[in-house]
Amino acid sequence: DIQMTQSPSSLSASVGDRVTIACQASQDITNYLTWYQQKPGKAPKLLIYDASNLETGVPSRFSGSGSGTDFTFTISSLLPEDIATYYCQQYHDLPLTFGGGTKVEIK
Amino acid sequence: EVQLLESGGDLEQPGGSLRLSCAASGFTITPHAMTWVRQAPGRGLEWVSSISSNGDSTYYADSVKGRFTISRDNSKNTLYLHMNSLGAEDTALYHCAKGLRLGFDNWGQGTLVTVSS
Numbered sequence: 001d002i003q004m005t006q007s008p009s010s011l012s013a014s015v016g017d018r019v020t021i022a023c024q025a026s027q028d029i030t031n032y033l034t035w036y037q038q039k040p041g042k043a044p045k046l047l048i049y050d051a052s053n054l055e056t057g058v059p060s061r062f063s064g065s066g067s068g069t070d071f072t073f074t075i076s077s078l079l080p081e082d083i084a085t086y087y088c089q090q091y092h093d094l095p096l097t098f099g100g101g102t103k104v105e106i107k
Numbered sequence: 108e109v110q111l112l113e114s115g116g117d118l119e120q121p122g123g124s125l126r127l128s129c130a131a132s133g134f135t136i137t138p139h140a141m142t143w144v145r146q147a148p149g150r151g152l153e154w155v156s157s158i159s160s161n162g163d164s165t166y167y168a169d170s171v172k173g174r175f176t177i178s179r180d181n182s183k184n185t186l187y188l189h190m191n192s193l194g195a196e197d198t199a200l201y202h203c204a205k206g207l208r209l210g211f212d213n214w215g216q217g218t219l220v221t222v223s224s
Contacts, residue, residue, distance in 0.1 A: 034210035043214035
């Protein structure tokens, strides 16, 4: 199974800060990676697919990059409504696997 | 509006069975692979099972293989998950989601399965 390791597991940042989350795959997954946002009590929401493609309707302050085993998710300017847990997920191989999540809070 | 509405979650004893349903509205599930993802209380996301658009191919996590069966009825626009031999480790909120590859672009709010004596 492909292990997905996210870091950090939590972070606290100020409104307007640039926030970066890392996701590392245990083997090469090319660009078969998605990022999800899950707000408390809500279902996850797809933000990015194919590592860097923004899902329709998702604000442009969200972005993704990387390929192979190392990936990055960025919020260019943190807003209060971005408080959530963010997950990466690989779809290169079954079983599909998720990272452990990164909880983003406002400082 | 695209919606997925799960139902069937309940408190069940260890060794018991449940059938979860996921009714889609606002779109037809026919051309889409569909998936179940679960989330144990306070934990992260875990892929459970997926099914191809025509139902010919099914895929399972090792943790549920042989105990869970995914199925679909395209005429009813509904996805199912039959769960047998339930254990405490199956306690979770079960979400259905549209898609398999390229990510899951629509999710339901989930139905809660609690396994306890």
